Amino acid sequence: MSNLAGSEAGGKPEKFRRQAIEVSAAQASILPYAHLLDCERVLLAEAQGRTLAENITAPHPYPHFRRSGMDGFAIISADTKGCSSEQPVELEVVDEIPCGSLPNVKLVSGTAARIMTGAKVPDEADAVIMFEMTKEIHKQDANHQKKKYIEIRREIEVGKNLTPVGLELALGDLILEKGRHIGTGEISVLATFGIHQVPVVRRPRVAVFSTGSELLSVEEPLQDGKIRNSNTYMLANQIREAGGEPYILHAIEDNLELARSKVAAAFAQYDIVVTTGGVSVGDFDIMADLVTGNDVQMLFNKVQMRPGSVTTAAVKDGKLLFALSGNPGACFVGFELFVRPAIQKMLGSSQLFLPEFSASLGKAYSKVNSFTRFVRGRLDYSDGRVVVYPAQLDESSVMITIKDSDVLIVIPPTTTGVHAGEMVKVLKLPRSTA
Amino acid sequence: MSNLAGSEAGGKPEKFRRQAIEVSAAQASILPYAHLLDCERVLLAEAQGRTLAENITAPHPYPHFRRSGMDGFAIISADTKGCSSEQPVELEVVDEIPCGSLPNVKLVSGTAARIMTGAKVPDEADAVIMFEMTKEIHKQDANHQKKKYIEIRREIEVGKNLTPVGLELALGDLILEKGRHIGTGEISVLATFGIHQVPVVRRPRVAVFSTGSELLSVEEPLQDGKIRNSNTYMLANQIREAGGEPYILHAIEDNLELARSKVAAAFAQYDIVVTTGGVSVGDFDIMADLVTGNDVQMLFNKVQMRPGSVTTAAVKDGKLLFALSGNPGACFVGFELFVRPAIQKMLGSSQLFLPEFSASLGKAYSKVNSFTRFVRGRLDYSDGRVVVYPAQLDESSVMITIKDSDVLIVIPPTTTGVHAGEMVKVLKLPRSTA
Numbered sequence: 114m115s116n117l118a119g120s121e122a123g124g125k126p127e128k129f130r131r132q133a134i135e136v137s138a139a140q141a142s143i144l145p146y147a148h149l150l151d152c153e154r155v156l157l158a159e160a161q162g163r164t165l166a167e168n169i170t171a172p173h174p175y176p177h178f179r180r181s182g183m184d185g186f187a188i189i190s191a192d193t194k195g196c197s198s199e200q201p202v203e204l205e206v207v208d209e210i211p212c213g214s215l216p217n218v219k220l221v222s223g224t225a226a227r228i229m230t231g232a233k234v235p236d237e238a239d240a241v242i243m244f245e246m247t248k249e250i251h252k253q254d255a256n257h258q259k260k261k262y263i264e265i266r267r268e269i270e271v272g273k274n275l276t277p278v279g280l281e282l283a284l285g286d287l288i289l290e291k292g293r294h295i296g297t298g299e300i301s302v303l304a305t306f307g308i309h310q311v312p313v314v315r316r317p318r319v320a321v322f323s324t325g326s327e328l329l330s331v332e333e334p335l336q337d338g339k340i341r342n343s344n345t346y347m348l349a350n351q352i353r354e355a356g357g358e359p360y361i362l363h364a365i366e367d368n369l370e371l372a373r374s375k376v377a378a379a380f381a382q383y384d385i386v387v388t389t390g391g392v393s394v395g396d397f398d399i400m401a402d403l404v405t406g407n408d409v410q411m412l413f414n415k416v417q418m419r420p421g422s423v424t425t426a427a428v429k430d431g432k433l434l435f436a437l438s439g440n441p442g443a444c445f446v447g448f449e450l451f452v453r454p455a456i457q458k459m460l461g462s463s464q465l466f467l468p469e470f471s472a473s474l475g476k477a478y479s480k481v482n483s484f485t486r487f488v489r490g491r492l493d494y495s496d497g498r499v500v501v502y503p504a505q506l507d508e509s510s511v512m513i514t515i516k517d518s519d520v521l522i523v524i525p526p527t528t529t530g531v532h533a534g535e536m537v538k539v540l541k542l543p544r545s546t547a
Numbered sequence: 548m549s550n551l552a553g554s555e556a557g558g559k560p561e562k563f564r565r566q567a568i569e570v571s572a573a574q575a576s577i578l579p580y581a582h583l584l585d586c587e588r589v590l591l592a593e594a595q596g597r598t599l600a601e602n603i604t605a606p607h608p609y610p611h612f613r614r615s616g617m618d619g620f621a622i623i624s625a626d627t628k629g630c631s632s633e634q635p636v637e638l639e640v641v642d643e644i645p646c647g648s649l650p651n652v653k654l655v656s657g658t659a660a661r662i663m664t665g666a667k668v669p670d671e672a673d674a675v676i677m678f679e680m681t682k683e684i685h686k687q688d689a690n691h692q693k694k695k696y697i698e699i700r701r702e703i704e705v706g707k708n709l710t711p712v713g714l715e716l717a718l719g720d721l722i723l724e725k726g727r728h729i730g731t732g733e734i735s736v737l738a739t740f741g742i743h744q745v746p747v748v749r750r751p752r753v754a755v756f757s758t759g760s761e762l763l764s765v766e767e768p769l770q771d772g773k774i775r776n777s778n779t780y781m782l783a784n785q786i787r788e789a790g791g792e793p794y795i796l797h798a799i800e801d802n803l804e805l806a807r808s809k810v811a812a813a814f815a816q817y818d819i820v821v822t823t824g825g826v827s828v829g830d831f832d833i834m835a836d837l838v839t840g841n842d843v844q845m846l847f848n849k850v851q852m853r854p855g856s857v858t859t860a861a862v863k864d865g866k867l868l869f870a871l872s873g874n875p876g877a878c879f880v881g882f883e884l885f886v887r888p889a890i891q892k893m894l895g896s897s898q899l900f901l902p903e904f905s906a907s908l909g910k911a912y913s914k915v916n917s918f919t920r921f922v923r924g925r926l927d928y929s930d931g932r933v934v935v936y937p938a939q940l941d942e943s944s945v946m947i948t949i950k951d952s953d954v955l956i957v958i959p960p961t962t963t964g965v966h967a968g969e970m971v972k973v974l975k976l977p978r979s980t981a
Contacts (some may be wrong), residue, residue, distance in 0.1 A: 121635055152800060157765060158795070175947070178772055182944060196639040211759025215772045224556070231761060231873065232943070248759035281940065281947040296978055297784040298950025301875060304777035305946055327647025327665060331743040333589060338612055338649045338667035338892050343738035350595050350731040361592070439665065470928035494904035494933050497970055506715065510616060510665075513609070513715040513722070516732025536931055544730055 131415035133422060136485060140454055140466070142412040146428050147458035150315045150384070159304055160295045163313035164460040166355060169289040172306055174279035179234040181210075183274040186225040186247060186263055187238035193269045203250065206261040208235070225263055234275055241274035294356075294461035317459045319357040320383040320450075321348050323366040324372065325390040325439060343512065344389040345442045348437075349446045353458040354543045357385070369402050376403060380430050384459065387452055390439030404436065417484045420509030421447040441512035446487045446521065449542065467521070467540040474501040474522070474537045479530035489518035492539070501539050519544055553557050554874040559763055565849035567856060570919060574888055574900070576846040580862050581892035584751060584818070588744040591737055596727045597747035598790060598894040603723040606740055613668040617708040620659040620681060620697055621672035627703045633936040637684065640695040644668070668820075669710055674707035726897035728790075731750065744783035751791040751893045753886075754817040759824040759873060777946065778823040778878045782871075787883045789890040792818070803836050810837060814864050818893065821886055824873030839872065850932050851918045854943030854949045855881040875946035880921045880955065883976065901955070901974040908956070908971050913964035923952035926973070953978055 134142075134330055152166035181187065188204060196202040208218040208226035216235035220226060225242075226235055234241060235284070254260050271327040282288060288302055295303075311369050329335070342364060349359035360383060379386045385393040385433040404427040420443035425436035433455055437447040455466040478488060489504040501522050504514035523538040524531055531537060540542045568576075586600035602852060615621065622638060630636040642652040642660035650669035654660060659676075660669055661925040668675060688694050716722060722736055729737075729745070737745055753762040762776040776798060783793035794817060801804045813820045826977070838845050838861040847859040854877035859870035867889055888899040923938040935956050938948035957972040958965055965971060 134606040134721075157780055158783065161787060173769060176774075177769060180944070211761075212759055213773045231774070276944065281945055284709070289950070296950070297781055297788065297879070298948075298952065300784045301777050301781040301946050301949055303878075304765050304780040305775055305875075307763075307765050307767070307769065307775050325646055328643075329741075331738050331741050335607060335611060335741065339647045340610075340665070341739055341741050343735050346591055347731055347735040349592065350734045353595065356730065373853070441739075445731070445735075471931055472928070474933050497905055497907050497933050499928050499931050499933055508616075510614070511711065511715055512735050514732075515735055516723070516730070518732065 117232075131423070131496055133415040133484070134413050134418045135417050136450060138391045139416045139424075139426065140414045140451065143433060143451060143455050144428055144458055144465075146412075146431065146433050147455040148431075149318060149461045150459050152312050152449075153315050154310045155313055157309045157311055159433070160303065160311040160313060161300060162356070163295050163311070163316075164315045164462050165289055165291050165293045165295060165299075166312040166461065168287055168291050169303070169306070169308060171284055171286045171288050172283045172308075173269070174284045175282040175305065176276055176278060176280060180276040181230055181234050181241045181274060182276050183234050183241050183243050183376070184230045185228060185242050185244040185274065187220065187228045187234045187241050188217075188225045188265075188269060189220060189222055189238055190240040190246045190269050190271045190273070192222055193242075193265050193267070196265055196267045196268060201264045201266045203264055205261045206249075206263060207380045210235070211365075222517040239271050239275070240269045242269050243274065290463065292461045294462065314460045317357040317456050318360060318382070319352045319385045319387060319456065320360045320362050320379040321345050321352070322362050322375065322379070322386070323390050323439075324364050324388055324447045328364050328390070330364075344437075344439065344441055347441065347445060347515075348387060348389060348448060351445070351453070352387075352456070353451045356460050357456045357464070372403055373406070376434070380432050380434075384432060385430065385452065385455060386434045387437060387448070388435070404434065418446070418450070419482055419484050419486045420483060421450075421487075424451060426451060438509065440509040441515065442489070442507065443509040445515055449521065449540070450487070467542065469538060469540055470499070471521075471536050472501045472520075472539045474500040474531055474533055474535050475500040477530060477533045478503050478522070478524055480524075481528050481530060482524075483526050485526060486522075486524040487540070488522040488524055489514050490520045490522040491517060491521050499539075501525065503536065518542060558938045564665060566855070566867050567849040567851045567918070569851050569889065570884060573847045573850045573858075573860070574885065576880040577860055577867060577885060577937055578892055578899075579605060580846075580865065580867050581889040582865075583895045584749045585848060586746050587749050589747055591597075591734065592745045594737065594745040595734060596730050596790070597745070597750075598896050599723055599725050599727045599729060599733075600746040600748045600895065602725050603737070603740070605716045605718055605720045605722050606742075608711060608718045609739065610710055610714060611717040613670075613712055615664055615666050615675045615708060616708040616710050617664045617677050618664045618674050619662060619676050619678045619708065621650075621654065621655060621668045621675050622659045622699075622703065623672055624674040624703050624705045624707070625654055625678075626656055627699055627701070627728065630699055630702060633948050635698045635700045637696045637698050640683075640697060644669070653893050660700050667683060673705050673709070674703045676703050677708065694889075697706055709776060723956050724897065726895045728896065730900075748894045750941040751818040751890050752794060753786045753791040753819045753821060754794050754796050754818070755779050755786070755811040756796050756799050756809065756813070756820070756822045757824050757873075762798050762824070764798075778871075778873065778875055781875065781949075782821060782823060782882060785879070785887070786821075786890070787844055789887045790896070791890045792895050806837055807840070810868070811863075814866050814868075818866065819886065820866065820868045821871060822869070822880070823871045824880045838868065841869070852880070852884070853916055853920045854920050854941075855884075855921075856918060857884060874943040875949065876923070876941065877950055883955065883974070884921070901976065903972060903974055904933070905970050906935045906973045907955075907971050908965055908967055909934040909936040911964060911967045912958055913954070915962050915964060916958075917960050920956075921974070922956040923948050923956055924954045924956040924973070925951060925974070926938045926954050933973075935971065945981060952976060 204225040207224045220237040250262040352359040412427045414425040424447040489500045521540040638659040654671040683697040786793040844862045848859040858881040955974040
């Protein structure tokens with residue numbers, strides 16, 4: 114092969130003319146092609162991390178019976194009217210109600226039922242007195258039958274220690290909205306209402322290709338001039354965190370026809386196709402060619418952002434193709450800003466974009482740029498303030514600081530940098546733990 | 548069965564005398580029994596969410612070759628000394644270096660190599676000039692051979708657009724500490740260094756029992772006076788989030804001997820045993836009996852906290868047993884304060900407890916208590932301030948607000964409540980998403 118191969122074209126061909134659009138416009142252009150996927154039912158034990166496909170309404174009030182909030186005695190509160198240490202009242206204990214059991218005896222004035230926390234209060238009772246506030250007295254009646262009484266020395270108000278039906282939820286209340294992510298609290302609600310088959314949205318199947326013959330697989334020994342294919346592993350993780358199912362496909366070498374056929378095959382099988390690498394403005398770039406065919410509609414091929422300005426999105430066969438940068442920092446950011454919202458929309462999620470809030474910049478950021486920068490950073494709460502610290506190394510090509518970042522700090526176009534203490538917009542990154 | 552069954556004992560027996568200890572003392576009493584588990588190796592693609600068992604040091608510098616940061620030409624910077632628009636310099640293009648390839652030609656003064664972003668810079672070059680800052684010129688030499696030159700019109704400094712070896716990491720640098728949770732950034736690092744078999748700590752196997760005959764399985768139709776067994780599903784979720792493997796065992800009915808034998812069998816098979824329910828101070832409580840055997844060492848059976856004051860921890864056969872409240876709110880909090888740290892310690896995690904910070908209380912909390920309260924709440928960032936809002940319903944028995952909470956607000960013992968705007972300590976709950 115000639116050392117000058119490819120140079121005959123005389124500089125950069127037409128395909129590299131790119132019009133940079135704003136991040137918000139780029140995001141908006143994607144969403145119409147991210148269609149809600151089907152509903153499927155999974156067992157409650159497997160619902161963690163999924164997205165609800167339907168609104169869930171309460172099939173019964175909760176609590177569904179009048180529940181004792183204390184270990185004690187169910188009573189008719191009027192029986193304690195006017196009683197005191199000087200004038201205690203005695204009630205005969207005629208029943209005992211453990212959790213899960215029903216009352217056996219109808220209470221009448223002058224009687225009480227021993228009751229456990231969480232047990233059903235007899236219909237006739239209207240209060241529960243704490244065990245510790247009573248004194249047991251044993252007597253024998255005229256027929257020498259042992260009888261148990263409790264002595265009460267204070268008035269008990271109606272409703273005391275008694276959780277009414279529907280305190281938490283009434284029949285038909287909306288309990289979980291569709292689009293909600295299913296975590297611990299949601300599981301608890303679903304179990305409480307016996308929803309053991311949970312309607313969830315099918316996870317988008319996301320194919321990941323890396324491109325570029327410089328890539329070694331992670332198992333290969335290092336070679337001079339080559340790097341390992343770390344982005345696909347990183348993307349697989351990001352896809353799972355976003356609620357998708359990643360499928361790592363073989364790396365595409367720098368060959369346009371091969372790339373075309375591999376990508377076409379992927380569209381038949383997956384919901385989204387993501388590539389990483391091969392989008393930089395080099396003579397050997399093939400992704401630019403890939404999105405210029407007649408059957409492909411390009412949405413954008415340059416975005417007013419750093420890193421990741423050459424991020425590309427296109428539509429083929431009604432499905433989204435994202436061509437992310439091969440630089441790890443740019444690939445990471447490109448996924449979170451563009452692929453995540455597409456996945457979330459396909460899941461019907463109520464939160465398409467990374468959560469956004471404002472924070473104080475903990476350390477000056479001095480780089481200037483005509484594009485908005487999405488700078489990796491670390492979130493810190495000190496004394497009630499939200500402070501963010503930009504990573505020391507935030508170049509597009511830098512991988513090492515991704516692991517220490519929990520936010521992206523949004524630095525608008527600036528010719529002066531941003532001072533410490535200024536307020537900045539912050540996007541919260543997903544983390545599988547706190 | 549007599550309506551008065553169990554009442555012959557005449558009030559509450561000895562076993563219910565409980566000494567409440569402080570939360571921190573309770574936590575400290577558990578940790579000596581939470582032993583680090585074995586290391587196992589998993590494939591990189593399966594390492595997400597695991598905890599690193601060993602320190603990882605860089606097996607090579609990163610980058611491991613001098614990398615071009617631009618699409619352009621590798622040059623010897625001294626060749627541009629003194630050049631300008633008036634006095635441009637011409638360099639002959641003698642090589643072309645795509646990503647992943649090695650230089651073919653040794654550069655000498657007066658020559659340059661076309662180079663792509665990410666490719667290896669020839670050893671003789673000390674800078675890269677951007678493609679856009681050059682002009683190509685084609686000439687024929689004396690033998691009518693076509694030759695390509697670039698014209699340069701400004702001085703280029705040494706090191707320009709050239710990432711030196713080891714910029715991110717030097718050989719032997721500590722890159723990931725043991726005990727670290729493996730997320731997206733960590734995966735990226737591991738892949739970059741070719742660590743395709745990742746040393747992780749085995750997940751603790753955590754058995755979950757529910758107790759109490761009031762419990763219906765989630766599949767059963769509702770019955771009067773009974774509730775569904777939602778806590779075990781909630782706990783399974785919490786266990787997974789904490790890094791453990793949950794094993795849901797059958798509910799234990801209110802029978803001491805049956806409970807004893809079931810729990811003993813669980814200790815042989817699992818690393819931790821958790822029960823929920825049966826710890827309230829009722830006549831039918833069996834958990835109290837369960838932790839009073841000769842072979843069981845009780846660590847605590849009452850904690851100065853609300854909810855969950857009757858949380859119990861014990862050690863049997865060197866393994867931890869946690870008896871959590873059957874009330875969903877108390878069960879939830881008891882897990883996060885006591886079981887989570889045990890799991891994290893067994894994983895060798897660097898973060899045993901829920902992350903803690905201070906925040907401003909967004910709404911007055913008026914309940915008084917002699918014990919510290921752990922109140923479910925919602926975190927809000929507004930204008931750079933961290934504000935927390937207590938849930939409307941935070942009773943021990945209330946389940947519905949767990950799903951809307953991302954923090955526990957720590958309300959110290961108070962006789963007056965806490966006013967809006969006061970600073971409070973906050974514990975961040977794990978959430979599988981942001």
